[in-house]
Amino acid sequence: MKKPLLELKNLKTHFTLQKKSIWNKETLKVHAVDGVNLKIEKGQVLGLVGESGCGKSTLGRSLMRLVQPTSGQVFYDGQEVTSLSMKEFAQYRPKMQMIFQDPYASLDPRMTVYDALAEPLFVHKIVPKTELVAEVSRLMDVVGLAPRFMQKYPHEFSGGQRQRIAIARALALRPELIVADEPVSALDVSIQSQILNLIQDLKRELDLTLVFISHDLSVVKYLCDDIAVMYQGKIVEYAEANELFHNPQHIYTKSLISAIPIPDPKVERTRNRIDLPGEPQSPINPGTGCPFAKRVGSKTCSACRDGLPELKAMNANDDHLIRTCHVEELIG
Amino acid sequence: MSQTEFIEKGNSLWQDAFYRLKKNKLAMFGFVFVSIVILLAIITPLIAPYSYQEQNLILGAVPPNGDHWFGTDTLGRDLLTRVLYGGRISLMVGFVATFVSLVIGVLWGTIAGFLGGKVDSVMMRIVDIMFSLPFILFVIMLMVVFGRNIFLIFIAIGAVEWLPMARIVRSQVVNLRKQEFVEACFSLGFSKRRIILKHLILNVLGQIIIYTSLTIPSVMLFESFLSYLGLGIQPPMSSWGSLISSGVETMEEFPWLFLFPGVVFTLTLFSLNFLGDGLRDALDPRASKD
Amino acid sequence: MALLEVNDLRTYFYTRSGVFKAVDGISFDVSKGETLGIVGESGSGKSVSSYSLMGLVPSPPGKVVSGTALFDGQDLLKMNSSQLQKIRGKRMSMIFQDPMTCLNPFLKIGFQLIEPLLIHDKLSKKEAMKKAEQALEDVGITDVKKRLNAYPHEFSGGMRQRVMIAMALITEPELLIADEPTTALDVTVQAQILDLINDLQKRKNTAVIFITHDLGVIARVADKVNVMYAGQILESGSADAVFDQPTHAYTRALLKSIPSRFEKGETLYSIEGLPPNLSKELPGCRFQYRCTQKQKDHCWKDARFPEYADLGQGHQVQSCACTAEYLKEAQK
Numbered sequence: 001m002k003k004p005l006l007e008l009k010n011l012k013t014h015f016t017l018q019k020k021s022i023w024n025k026e027t028l029k030v031h032a033v034d035g036v037n038l039k040i041e042k043g044q045v046l047g048l049v050g051e052s053g054c055g056k057s058t059l060g061r062s063l064m065r066l067v068q069p070t071s072g073q074v075f076y077d078g079q080e081v082t083s084l085s086m087k088e089f090a091q092y093r094p095k096m097q098m099i100f101q102d103p104y105a106s107l108d109p110r111m112t113v114y115d116a117l118a119e120p121l122f123v124h125k126i127v128p129k130t131e132l133v134a135e136v137s138r139l140m141d142v143v144g145l146a147p148r149f150m151q152k153y154p155h156e157f158s159g160g161q162r163q164r165i166a167i168a169r170a171l172a173l174r175p176e177l178i179v180a181d182e183p184v185s186a187l188d189v190s191i192q193s194q195i196l197n198l199i200q201d202l203k204r205e206l207d208l209t210l211v212f213i214s215h216d217l218s219v220v221k222y223l224c225d226d227i228a229v230m231y232q233g234k235i236v237e238y239a240e241a242n243e244l245f246h247n248p249q250h251i252y253t254k255s256l257i258s259a260i261p262i263p264d265p266k267v268e269r270t271r272n273r274i275d276l277p278g279e280p281q282s283p284i285n286p287g288t289g290c291p292f293a294k295r296v297g298s299k300t301c302s303a304c305r306d307g308l309p310e311l312k313a314m315n316a317n318d319d320h321l322i323r324t325c326h327v328e329e330l331i332g
Numbered sequence: 333m334s335q336t337e338f339i340e341k342g343n344s345l346w347q348d349a350f351y352r353l354k355k356n357k358l359a360m361f362g363f364v365f366v367s368i369v370i371l372l373a374i375i376t377p378l379i380a381p382y383s384y385q386e387q388n389l390i391l392g393a394v395p396p397n398g399d400h401w402f403g404t405d406t407l408g409r410d411l412l413t414r415v416l417y418g419g420r421i422s423l424m425v426g427f428v429a430t431f432v433s434l435v436i437g438v439l440w441g442t443i444a445g446f447l448g449g450k451v452d453s454v455m456m457r458i459v460d461i462m463f464s465l466p467f468i469l470f471v472i473m474l475m476v477v478f479g480r481n482i483f484l485i486f487i488a489i490g491a492v493e494w495l496p497m498a499r500i501v502r503s504q505v506v507n508l509r510k511q512e513f514v515e516a517c518f519s520l521g522f523s524k525r526r527i528i529l530k531h532l533i534l535n536v537l538g539q540i541i542i543y544t545s546l547t548i549p550s551v552m553l554f555e556s557f558l559s560y561l562g563l564g565i566q567p568p569m570s571s572w573g574s575l576i577s578s579g580v581e582t583m584e585e586f587p588w589l590f591l592f593p594g595v596v597f598t599l600t601l602f603s604l605n606f607l608g609d610g611l612r613d614a615l616d617p618r619a620s621k622d
Numbered sequence: 623m624a625l626l627e628v629n630d631l632r633t634y635f636y637t638r639s640g641v642f643k644a645v646d647g648i649s650f651d652v653s654k655g656e657t658l659g660i661v662g663e664s665g666s667g668k669s670v671s672s673y674s675l676m677g678l679v680p681s682p683p684g685k686v687v688s689g690t691a692l693f694d695g696q697d698l699l700k701m702n703s704s705q706l707q708k709i710r711g712k713r714m715s716m717i718f719q720d721p722m723t724c725l726n727p728f729l730k731i732g733f734q735l736i737e738p739l740l741i742h743d744k745l746s747k748k749e750a751m752k753k754a755e756q757a758l759e760d761v762g763i764t765d766v767k768k769r770l771n772a773y774p775h776e777f778s779g780g781m782r783q784r785v786m787i788a789m790a791l792i793t794e795p796e797l798l799i800a801d802e803p804t805t806a807l808d809v810t811v812q813a814q815i816l817d818l819i820n821d822l823q824k825r826k827n828t829a830v831i832f833i834t835h836d837l838g839v840i841a842r843v844a845d846k847v848n849v850m851y852a853g854q855i856l857e858s859g860s861a862d863a864v865f866d867q868p869t870h871a872y873t874r875a876l877l878k879s880i881p882s883r884f885e886k887g888e889t890l891y892s893i894e895g896l897p898p899n900l901s902k903e904l905p906g907c908r909f910q911y912r913c914t915q916k917q918k919d920h921c922w923k924d925a926r927f928p929e930y931a932d933l934g935q936g937h938q939v940q941s942c943a944c945t946a947e948y949l950k951e952a953q954k
């Protein structure tokens with residue numbers, strides 16, 4: 001078995017909202033990432049899906065230490081990196097880069113394209129000073145931008161073009177791993193496919209490992225090898241992309257898939273949707289039980305109220321994992 | 333490489349803002365007037381018709397005439413000259429004190445906003461405490477103890493004016509810090525120093541410019557208030573504030589002693605305020621996005 | 623007769639960079655109980671057209687230059703503000719992408735809900751509150767009495783959207799305009815809201831104009847569809863017709879570029895280029911610069927636009943020689 005490029009062991013990231021004091025009876029903590037185990041191979045494209053608040057963005061940031069994990073471990077290429085000081089961790093930064101969701105907010109509005117791309121090259125001395133312009137031109141070429149625009153400012157470009165600039169910047173340091181946090185969600189549909197094609201081509205040419213975070217299942221199914229479905233900071237199902245779509249096991253995955261509108265009026269009219277009962281639970285101080293146990297209302301899932309079921313393999317191959325859930329049987 | 337031979341120029345946000353500013357007639361008037369005043373202040377030693385302390389006790393106070401365009405004061409000193417020299421002092425106090433407050437305020441606010449957490453809390457609580465101290469009294473006490481040194485005026489005024497600047501800069505930095513491009517800087521491995529100096533301060537610069545242009549008139553007024561209390565500039569030196577305060581005493585008999593410095597001072601303050609308002613409208617980030 | 627008949631609507635924006643022809647000659651109608659879906663990318667003019675109907679175009683720099691919009695026989699575009707006020711909020715309502723644009727954070731929900739009733743229907747506070755309770759129940763909110771006393775920030779995103787829908791429908795308007803109401807919502811919440819709108823429409827026989835860029839959503843809610851691009855309608859017809867037999871090159875390209883139609887690893891179909899600059903003169907076909915049928919002479923020389931070819935049963939497409947060619951091929 002190949003050594004995975006990235007391994008997460010029981011990773012938890014909790015944010016403290018309010019400390020315990022004479023005014024507050026308890027400490028309020030948001031369990032954004034609540035015990036995640038993952039192995040990512042070199043060259044793999046992993047999709048992280050879930051709805052808002054499930055912790056996928058925080059997970060992406062935690063594994064890169066843009067946000068500090070509260071407990072658990074991250075191993076990069078076999079090396080434990082969570083306990084390193086920020087100074088020691090600095091050498092790993094160029095290896096993992098991020099593409100953000102908002103193409104306008106992720107670029108400094110006062111810097112030209114050249115400034116934005118040359119800065120990382122200069123700081124990390126990727127190329128000598130004399131070759132900066134040439135390298136910036138090359139990067140722009142790679143992402144499909146004409147180098148003659150390098151003196152322009154972000155507000156002079158369209159959303160799709162800005163995202164290309166952001167991708168070029170992420171590639172400047174020649175990373176091995178890229179975490180893409182909803183990179184196409186803010187773009188028009190026709191531009192989305194352009195950027196997705198670009199990401200796919202770059203992945204192949206540069207042999208990148210990708211963690212693709214999105215709430216859009218159809219995009220994830222297209223781009224990713226494997227998908228992890230998250231709910232309230234935990235992974236509830238993990239499988240190869242096509243397998244997940246054709247054979248979803250967890251009720252949450254089923255409800256997600258059935259909610260995606262399909263561009264075919266005849267199909268839409270006759271579909272049946274699977275809806276999760278009850279209200280979403282708050283991620284603040286959630287306790288140890290299964291979050292779904294409380295959603296079923298009066299028929300609480302007593303089996304899981306106190307202890308969270310483990311993420312277990314469904315079949316012999318160990319490649320489709322789910323956290324057993326009884327909700328479907330209970331709502332019958 | 334033929335592609336890079338012709339590199340198109342970009343339109344920075346500054347250029348957009350400058351265009352908007354030019355269209356604002358009131359702000360441009362303010363800009364022109366202030367520029368003229370500053371120019372006159374700089375070349376005063378070359379153009380002043382008399383020396384500012386040259387007295388002519390026989391003449392006494394005379395209304396404006398051919399020899400003395402602004403008239404003379406009770407000691408026969410030419411008012412135009414004194415207004416010109418007074419302008420130098422007032423503007424110098426305005427700009428220097430503002431600059432001092434700017435440097436302290438920007439650094440304080442940026443560091444507090446960027447580091448956040450406990451450091452931010454402590455730094456801003458200090459600002460809050462200093463805000464609530466009765467500063468006028470503090471300045472007056474300083475003046476009384478150390479005498480009316482012009483440098484002391486700078487320090488005293490600077491010590492008061494940096495506080496609002498720190499608050500404004502800090503809140504801007506806190507907002508910017510949440511933006512994704514700052515996160516990107518971290519992931520690209522940039523040092524905190526680089527992020528603060530190259531990314532944060534440049535983006536806060538707009539607000540700093542606006543606030544500075546509105547602080548200058550405020551500082552000048554504060555100085556004139558000190559002069560009115562008798563704590564400002566020592567004679568024979570004059571500032572507009574001290575000229576006005578002594579002019580008020582003889583307002584009925586010799587109105588020109590009060591009017592000329594008053595009008596010049598007021599027009600300058602208006603101009604600075606118009607310019608400041610114009611800058612604020614021009615640099616409004618909402619207007620330039622998308 | 624249709625409830626709303628729009629004819630040759632043109633809305634231009636006069637700015638220092640030129641005159642932006644955001645809406646450049648569109649005509650359509652909506653009847654009671656019918657849902658018209660307007661689909662287009664950013665810059666297509668879909669939102670501006672509905673703002674024009676409601677009199678919400680910021681003027682300056684915008685101006686409704688020409689056209690008529692007959693609402694129950696009266697021209698909305700020729701009304702003064704007091705006449706418009708009687709219709710807006712009472713007979714015609716609008717819901718937006720961000721519910722916080724209609725909800726005042728300082729006022730309780732109950733007060734905001736009854737406001738239109740007090741103004742338009744002149745009900746007493748007691749009667750209005752009763753209606754408000756009913757309205758909240760209609761949109762699927764439980765525990766209404768408690769909710770009426772709550773503030774907007776105490777609700778989740780999906781619930782705020784429901785409250786906004788309740789506010790829009792409380793005066794039982796004949797026409798509801800929904801401008802991207804579900805774009806910012808999670809996919810499961812979106813599905814619930816879409817079902818809700820469909821349901822309410824059936825019960826109250828409301829006419830609905832639904833604006834979105836998401837083809838799947840259109841397929842779910844719309845009876846008829848207008849495909850907009852660069853300020854014009856390129857194709858319109860019943861949802862079944864437009865999805866089954868897309869005729870205009872743009873419609874075909876849009877439907878082709880949906881990721882769910884592709885297998886992993888395949889290059890996505892993407893529409894080249896960017897939407898055109900609306901301040902420039904755009905003679906002839908507006909889509910020609912991105913059309914794969916390449917620029918033939920007639921594409922830009924043709925001064926007949928917009929003219930429509932009738933494909934039968936209300937299915938219309940902007941007529942051009944390229945489309946005629948495509949139809950001939952398709953019939954073979």
